[in-house]
């Protein structure tokens with residue numbers, strides 16, 4: 778897969794380790810920044826990644842900020858994005874199986890790196906269940 782990844786300053790360390798992990802697993806990775814630990818604004822990194830997913834330039838995305846909420850809020854302003862916040866493996870599975878999240882969002886300040894990488898692995902291998910979940914997804918975006 779061609780996977781986008783972005784974070785604010787709180788997620789930089791996990792992001793760089795996750796890039797190495799994903800490359801090692803044979804994925805292509807597009808890094809949307811930030812690459813600095815200087816305090817920054819998460820929307821500046823969320824929106825370019827969301828636009829790239831909507832344009833089909835990347836297949837899916839991973840986003841990190843302190844709580845995960847800022848990234849999720851910014852990403853979900855895009856009609857083509859379903860950004861789901863996960864904090865353990867079970868939620869990472871369900872966010873794909875039930876919500877078909879095309880962006881996995883994680884709270885860098887509240888999960889270990891070990892948990893983050895396990896969530897990424899789970900989210901990547903899980904398949905969307907469709908059926909009643911597709912019906913619910915179809916009702917998310919208002920015309």
Ligand code: RB5
Pocket residue numbers: 785787819842843844845846847848
């Ligand atoms: C940064 O301090 C923090 O506000 C940000 O990483 C994120 O948690 C916002 O939702």
